[in-house]
Amino acid sequence: MRIFLLITATALLCFGCTKEKKPVVIDSRNFDIQSSGNITTVRNLPADTIIGVNSIGQPVGSGRYSFFSLENGQWVPNTDSATNRWDLAFAGTTIRVNNQTSGPGLGGAFVQVGTFESLVTISTDSVFRIDNHPVSYAIPRGSGRAWYTYDGPTNLLTIIPGRVLVIRTATGKFAKVEILNYYRGGVTPSATAPDSIKIKDQRFLHFRYTFQANGSRQF
Amino acid sequence: MRFYFLLYMVGAPFFSLLAQRDTLPFLDEVVITATRQERRLGNVAIPVQLIQRKQIQQAGSMRLRDILQEQSGLQLMSGFGTGLQMQGLNPEHTLILLDGQPLIGRTSGVLDLSRISLSGIKRIEIIKGPSSSLYGSEAMAGVINLITDNGVKPQAEASLRYGVADTKRGWGVPFSSQNLEHTEADVHFSFKLKKWTVKQSANYLYADGISYRPFSQDRIPRPISRFTSQSVLQGPIGKKVDMRVLTRANQDQFRQQFAVQNNGVTTASFGRELNSELVFQPTITYRPSASLVVSTKAYITHYVGDQQLRFLAPTDSTYKDRFEQRMYRIENQVDIKKGTTTLVAGVGIQLEQANSTRYDAFTSKKENSVRYAFAQWEVKLGEKWISVVGARFDHHTLFSAALTPKWALRYQPNNRLSFKGSIGQGFKAPDFRQLFLNFTNSAAGGYSVFGANQAIDVITNLNRLGQIAELKSDFSKLSQLRPEFSTGYNFEINYSITTSIRAQASFFRNDINSLIDVRQVATRIDGSQLFSYLNVNRAFTQGGELGVQWQLHKSWNVNFGYQYLQTADKDERSRVFQQKEYIRDLSGSTRVMNSTEYVGLPNRSKHQAQLKLTYESSADRFVHLRLLYRSRWTIANSNGNTVHDSQDEFAQGFVQVNLSAGLPITSYLVFQAGIDNLLNYQDLFYQPNLQPRTVFILARVKIPSKKTSINQ
Numbered sequence: 021m022r023i024f025l026l027i028t029a030t031a032l033l034c035f036g037c038t039k040e041k042k043p044v045v046i047d048s049r050n051f052d053i054q055s056s057g058n059i060t061t062v063r064n065l066p067a068d069t070i071i072g073v074n075s076i077g078q079p080v081g082s083g084r085y086s087f088f089s090l091e092n093g094q095w096v097p098n099t100d101s102a103t104n105r106w107d108l109a110f111a112g113t114t115i116r117v118n119n120q121t122s123g124p125g126l127g128g129a130f131v132q133v134g135t136f137e138s139l140v141t142i143s144t145d146s147v148f149r150i151d152n153h154p155v156s157y158a159i160p161r162g163s164g165r166a167w168y169t170y171d172g173p174t175n176l177l178t179i180i181p182g183r184v185l186v187i188r189t190a191t192g193k194f195a196k197v198e199i200l201n202y203y204r205g206g207v208t209p210s211a212t213a214p215d216s217i218k219i220k221d222q223r224f225l226h227f228r229y230t231f232q233a234n235g236s237r238q239f
Numbered sequence: 240m241r242f243y244f245l246l247y248m249v250g251a252p253f254f255s256l257l258a259q260r261d262t263l264p265f266l267d268e269v270v271i272t273a274t275r276q277e278r279r280l281g282n283v284a285i286p287v288q289l290i291q292r293k294q295i296q297q298a299g300s301m302r303l304r305d306i307l308q309e310q311s312g313l314q315l316m317s318g319f320g321t322g323l324q325m326q327g328l329n330p331e332h333t334l335i336l337l338d339g340q341p342l343i344g345r346t347s348g349v350l351d352l353s354r355i356s357l358s359g360i361k362r363i364e365i366i367k368g369p370s371s372s373l374y375g376s377e378a379m380a381g382v383i384n385l386i387t388d389n390g391v392k393p394q395a396e397a398s399l400r401y402g403v404a405d406t407k408r409g410w411g412v413p414f415s416s417q418n419l420e421h422t423e424a425d426v427h428f429s430f431k432l433k434k435w436t437v438k439q440s441a442n443y444l445y446a447d448g449i450s451y452r453p454f455s456q457d458r459i460p461r462p463i464s465r466f467t468s469q470s471v472l473q474g475p476i477g478k479k480v481d482m483r484v485l486t487r488a489n490q491d492q493f494r495q496q497f498a499v500q501n502n503g504v505t506t507a508s509f510g511r512e513l514n515s516e517l518v519f520q521p522t523i524t525y526r527p528s529a530s531l532v533v534s535t536k537a538y539i540t541h542y543v544g545d546q547q548l549r550f551l552a553p554t555d556s557t558y559k560d561r562f563e564q565r566m567y568r569i570e571n572q573v574d575i576k577k578g579t580t581t582l583v584a585g586v587g588i589q590l591e592q593a594n595s596t597r598y599d600a601f602t603s604k605k606e607n608s609v610r611y612a613f614a615q616w617e618v619k620l621g622e623k624w625i626s627v628v629g630a631r632f633d634h635h636t637l638f639s640a641a642l643t644p645k646w647a648l649r650y651q652p653n654n655r656l657s658f659k660g661s662i663g664q665g666f667k668a669p670d671f672r673q674l675f676l677n678f679t680n681s682a683a684g685g686y687s688v689f690g691a692n693q694a695i696d697v698i699t700n701l702n703r704l705g706q707i708a709e710l711k712s713d714f715s716k717l718s719q720l721r722p723e724f725s726t727g728y729n730f731e732i733n734y735s736i737t738t739s740i741r742a743q744a745s746f747f748r749n750d751i752n753s754l755i756d757v758r759q760v761a762t763r764i765d766g767s768q769l770f771s772y773l774n775v776n777r778a779f780t781q782g783g784e785l786g787v788q789w790q791l792h793k794s795w796n797v798n799f800g801y802q803y804l805q806t807a808d809k810d811e812r813s814r815v816f817q818q819k820e821y822i823r824d825l826s827g828s829t830r831v832m833n834s835t836e837y838v839g840l841p842n843r844s845k846h847q848a849q850l851k852l853t854y855e856s857s858a859d860r861f862v863h864l865r866l867l868y869r870s871r872w873t874i875a876n877s878n879g880n881t882v883h884d885s886q887d888e889f890a891q892g893f894v895q896v897n898l899s900a901g902l903p904i905t906s907y908l909v910f911q912a913g914i915d916n917l918l919n920y921q922d923l924f925y926q927p928n929l930q931p932r933t934v935f936i937l938a939r940v941k942i943p944s945k946k947t948s949i950n951q
Contacts, residue, residue, distance in 0.1 A: 133819075135821065135828075135829045135830055135831065136828060136829060137828075162766075168879070169879055171875070171877075174875065174877075176877070178877060178878060178879035179823075179879050180821075180879040180880060181821035181822055181823045181829040181878065181879055181880050182820070182821025182829050182831075182880070198828070198829065200827045200828075201827065206827070208877075210888075211874070211875060211877060211888055211924075212924050226827070228828075
């Protein structure tokens with residue numbers, strides 16, 4: 021039983037590593053962006069959601085990224101993937117920044133331990149990492165490495181509290197991002213929920229961020 | 240049946256005066272585990288909890304887990320069978336003995352208590368706190384010693400029990416389709432053959448389980464059939480020389496059928512688990528004088544656990560798993576008593592072997608041999624003080640030696656008040672799994688776990704072949720595993736308020752170092768994780784227990800027990816206190832964790848209590864009501880941080896009520912009936928081994944019909 025869950029999980033973590041040019045229809049009924057003060061909260065952003073099962077019963081997505089501009093607070097169509105109009109691209113547990121192997125921009129990122137509110141200044145000696153697709157990413161993938169943990173026995177992904185993604189945008193400005201949830205509706209299914217729910221409702225990202233438009237490192 | 244309970248309740252002379260007695264009879268009970276020699280309970284410096292055969296029978300217990308869950312301060316844990324948690328320590332830290340010799344066949348450190356039959360067991364002794372100074376490895380949290388009948392009185396007894404439950408309807412209806420039934424047959428007889436006493440017990444149990452549950456993760460009560468046979472032969476073989484040979488065989492078989500639903504695809508699987516156990520224990524005791532006893536014990540035990548799991552999809556495949564373990568031991572013990580001093584000393588040698596499909600190869604036999612010596616010196620200092628100093632030295636061929644001392648002191652200012660305190664060390668040697676496991680889940684992106692003795696070689700080799708993507712920092716910490724050590728402090732006050740009310744308060748603390756944990760040590764280039772065992776964790780458990788026994792009337796008894804427990808992983812706790820752990824608010828935003836939100840080790844209940852009411856006019860005419868309470872406990876760290884806190888997933892606290900009653904029909908025939916889990920509390924996910932409300936009836940035939948025969 022656990023073997024199957026593990027296969028499923030691994031499959032989930034592996035898919036969607038390639039960039040696609042085709043436009044993706046965003047489910048606008050649930051996808052939602054709200055701003056309050058300098059904090060913008062994004063809910064239910066589909067990140068390569070599960071569309072079916074492959075021949076050996078593993079759930080798969082279409083392999084397409086959801087592109088997002090922190091600067092404009094908007095979802096960006098996939099046709100713009102080769103521009104610096106986007107800052108973050110989401111597919112499953114992969115988050116890419118717009119630089120080098122991922123895009124033409126000046127993007128970069130690192131993960132800081134602490135609360136979202138306590139991060140008021142990005143220190144000048146911070147090192148922003150960049151993507152080296154498909155080997156490594158500025159925001160590392162894998163359970164317990166950056167912003168999530170995955171538990172094989174319960175087949176659930178949980179966001180680690182106290183992790184802030186410090187982002188350098190495609191245009192070289194700064195933002196801080198906190199991932200809030202990975203499941204549709206912003207509620208992680210209970211450990212005892214059937215696998216079908218855990219699979220169908222995953223890859224809906226919830227996060228909040230503050231973008232500093234003036235280019236400074238202060239929030 | 241209810242009618243009889245009511246009759247008892249009303250008919251008993253509830254309001255008569257308290258019985259007055261001059262002596263406290265419980266102090267005359269004989270115990271052996273505290274000192275490795277038979278002693279009066281009132282005369283040992285280490286607290287011993289005692290469960291007599293009568294209690295086991297009155298509770299209608301079928302397996303060791305049934306009676307232990309009703310004891311104060313003991314909690315059951317689900318996972319790899321039913322394990323026992325004592326003083327907040329994991330099941331692998333409690334030693335379970337049969338007549339002083341360890342039972343083997345643990346899975347992942349857990350000796351499944353539902354496997355162990357109570358057939359032929361006369362009493363159970365429980366010692367809490369480190370006891371490695373007498374018993375060696377594993378006796379960190381304490382010792383459970385199952386004592387077989389030592390009597391020489393010929394007798395015969397047979398019983399048949401039938402019980403029924405129904406998870407859906409609440410009350411089981413016999414022979415209906417969805418119910419869970421169990422049947423237990425037990426025969427016990429002893430006779431004299433010239434100078435020899437022969438005792439034979441046999442027990443058969445069949446209990447239904449739930450064989451199908453959707454979304455299951457194999458956490459279900461499994462159908463079990465079990466057969467146990469125990470023979471004892473004892474008698475004199477010379478002048479002042481006695482011999483006793485104990486043979487016990489146990490075989491249990493679990494069958495299960497369950498289906499896994501995954502994205503609409505249902506995979507059926509069929510499992511079969513067969514566990515066989517054989518124990519052979521000859522003892523020769525030489526008593527040259529009243530003050531000297533020399534005994535030689537040999538011990539041979541075999542355990543075979545064989546599992547097969549057949550999947551019908553995606554392809555018809557069978558997973559096989561086999562584990563064989565053998566232990567051979569010979570030890571010699573001398574007891575010397577001179578005036579106010581008693582000395583117990585012994586030496587022994589032990590060979591342990593194991594083969595497993597989960598090691599590098601099933602045919603590759605793993606071995607460890609141990610040589611040990613122990614001594615305990617007990618001295619009476621005047622009338623009020625007893626001091627016991629003891630130590631044991633274990634030398635293992637596979638890892639470093641262990642020396643475990645213990646000092647216990649008893650002060651009894653008068654015969655109503657006594658104080659007992661002890662400080663001692665416990666240890667647990669790394670087991671074969673932690674040393675030799677070589678288990679790979681080869682499915683895509685799977686994982687491997689290597690025992691500490693394998694990990695460095697295997698991973699270095701893989702690295703040379705270019706198979707390793709990353710060596711974690713824990714890889715450099717891999718070294719030969721050391722035993723886990725603990726220091727335990729125990730203190731108990733015993734006070735007899737009147738001759739009919741007595742109370743105990745006790746406090747304990749265990750500091751555990753070099754706990755062995757599984758850590759990821761490397762990642763393969765295909766992303767799969769490699770794990771091994773390291774001595775990394777430090778933890779503590781502490782708490783207090785309170786007990787009150789009140790003899791309300793000569794046939795009415797109230798017994799209350801309570802345990803408060805606090806536990807922590809010391810490193811986790813210091814991270815929380817340094818404000819390095821975070822937690823999410825209801826709004827979803829993160830804040831620094833408050834130290835009061837840290838709950839410590841998982842699977843621990845902070846509060847545990849029980850209340851037992853007994854009406855008993857004879858051993859067979861009784862009503863016995865038990866209320867067992869356990870507060871909530873964490874199951875999983877579900878909120879993403881690295882510690883268990885108050886937001887994590889908890890199993891609900893609950894109350895379980897067990898009721899049983901006995902009625903002698905003639906002097907030969909006794910009827911007993913009861914309802915286990917009267918409130919029908921169920922928690923299939925977190926307490927799969929808790930049976931739904933079960934009504935049982937039992938008939939027992941005894942020859943000769945001496946009422947004291949089971950009470951001796």
